[in-house]
Amino acid sequence: MSESHVIEKVIASPDKDAIGGIASYYIGCGSCAFLDPAFRIVRNMDGCYQASVVGQVNDWQAAARVCPFAGTISEDQIGKELFGAQEGVSHNKYLGYYLDTYVGYAKVDGWRARGSSGGMISWLAAKMLEEGLVDAVVHAKDGPDPEHMYTIQVSHTVEELNSGAKSKYYPVEMSEALKYVRTHDERFLFIGIPCFVKAVRLLCREDSVLQERIKYCIGLVCGHLKSDFFAKAEAWESGVPLDRIARVDFRHKLPDGPASDYAVEVERTDNAAPVIKRTADLSTTNWGLGYFKYNACDYCDDVLAETADVTFGDAWIPKYVSDGAGCNVIVIRNQDVRDLLMRHRDELVLHEATADEVYQSQAGGFRHRRQGLSYRLHVHRERGEWTPTKRVKPSLEGISEQRQEIYAFRTILKNESFVAFRKAVSQNDFSVFNKHMNPIVRRYNRVSMSLKKRLRRGIKKILKKVAPHSLVAGIERFYQQVVKR
Numbered sequence: 302m303s304e305s306h307v308i309e310k311v312i313a314s315p316d317k318d319a320i321g322g323i324a325s326y327y328i329g330c331g332s333c334a335f336l337d338p339a340f341r342i343v344r345n346m347d348g349c350y351q352a353s354v355v356g357q358v359n360d361w362q363a364a365a366r367v368c369p370f371a372g373t374i375s376e377d378q379i380g381k382e383l384f385g386a387q388e389g390v391s392h393n394k395y396l397g398y399y400l401d402t403y404v405g406y407a408k409v410d411g412w413r414a415r416g417s418s419g420g421m422i423s424w425l426a427a428k429m430l431e432e433g434l435v436d437a438v439v440h441a442k443d444g445p446d447p448e449h450m451y452t453i454q455v456s457h458t459v460e461e462l463n464s465g466a467k468s469k470y471y472p473v474e475m476s477e478a479l480k481y482v483r484t485h486d487e488r489f490l491f492i493g494i495p496c497f498v499k500a501v502r503l504l505c506r507e508d509s510v511l512q513e514r515i516k517y518c519i520g521l522v523c524g525h526l527k528s529d530f531f532a533k534a535e536a537w538e539s540g541v542p543l544d545r546i547a548r549v550d551f552r553h554k555l556p557d558g559p560a561s562d563y564a565v566e567v568e569r570t571d572n573a574a575p576v577i578k579r580t581a582d583l584s585t586t587n588w589g590l591g592y593f594k595y596n597a598c599d600y601c602d603d604v605l606a607e608t609a610d611v612t613f614g615d616a617w618i619p620k621y622v623s624d625g626a627g628c629n630v631i632v633i634r635n636q637d638v639r640d641l642l643m644r645h646r647d648e649l650v651l652h653e654a655t656a657d658e659v660y661q662s663q664a665g666g667f668r669h670r671r672q673g674l675s676y677r678l679h680v681h682r683e684r685g686e687w688t689p690t691k692r693v694k695p696s697l698e699g700i701s702e703q704r705q706e707i708y709a710f711r712t713i714l715k716n717e718s719f720v721a722f723r724k725a726v727s728q729n730d731f732s733v734f735n736k737h738m739n740p741i742v743r744r745y746n747r748v749s750m751s752l753k754k755r756l757r758r759g760i761k762k763i764l765k766k767v768a769p770h771s772l773v774a775g776i777e778r779f780y781q782q783v784v785k786r
Contacts, residue, residue: 331476397607520606522614
């Protein structure tokens, strides 16, 4: 491997015994493949998009400059260039540059009901099309087959947008969609997770045609990107055999519950009725365990898509989470977007929010992606291993031994989830997955949870077996509203 080719280090797999795990730092966005056909993007054995070099690379440095994990241009630099000169703009170390912050939802045309939370992303995309701000939207939507449940495509009408509603915890890549942008003289809106939006911004710095045509970017608040093992595991654990899975709706809303209590809905290839299962009843859906996470996600410090014109996410804030219909947390960075929202405020419910409330809605993610990243970078530095250039610096300062152990365990959980799922597939038995993972999870819980919290969780498990769901939910609400206070 040439030391001068940084992107080779992003693509290559670290040593299997390193804390970085068994996967590369590559996130699968496809920016390198768009720029240069020598890079090929394929789904690897762990269900993640992975790049390889299959020809003569035209410009290694250019390929590195457009990669969100190989380049040295930070989100702060990009944000300042895009948004820093606007009147009234503020900067926050977690939100980046911003004009306004809200919590709200769309109250017209059923966007909220069709969305994962408040329906604001689809509403805004539709409004941009209707008002002629853009001609088309580049976003993830229903794919062609069960092995490609969702892909990044181009929509030109509000009707076409509908299959792109809701969160899709699924691997996608954007090289083909961006080739469409490159060859069609239209104005585009791009919707994506933070690293994909950053990659688009970096590509626009290299490609004047993209710079001219991609007018706006909407960012999605991101915990981490999942391998396709996640969709398969959710469906399989819900009772649908692997060869009968057609598509997974990751955010099926349930009636009469908080926004955090949702289900998965699994469509089947055999035309049998879809299967609906509460995520709380599945072992694979605990986001904090990081099952089937791209390795690169543990080396990202952007939770709120700081390079996007506007960012939307779930309003995981106590006073809003009880609304089961869902609410979005909103960070506005572009004056055009702010003006559009204000023109159509009668179609929306918007509550003013503080920067701290926005932070609190994703506090756990920030802790893992800032403090936890400092720990991971420190471990790599001590081992003399290369890591991507990040705003967060390698350090153990202020990180207790318990937190260090928690972060180390999360890497083990991530890596072992892939091993366990491949083992379960080879034996055609999902229970093999839990037999492999449960002892690790128990060890992690002993490290990460207080005795009080472990007892509470144990009581809840017992109640679930002997009491109706409504009673358990009532006890949980009582705990949140009274005991925890």
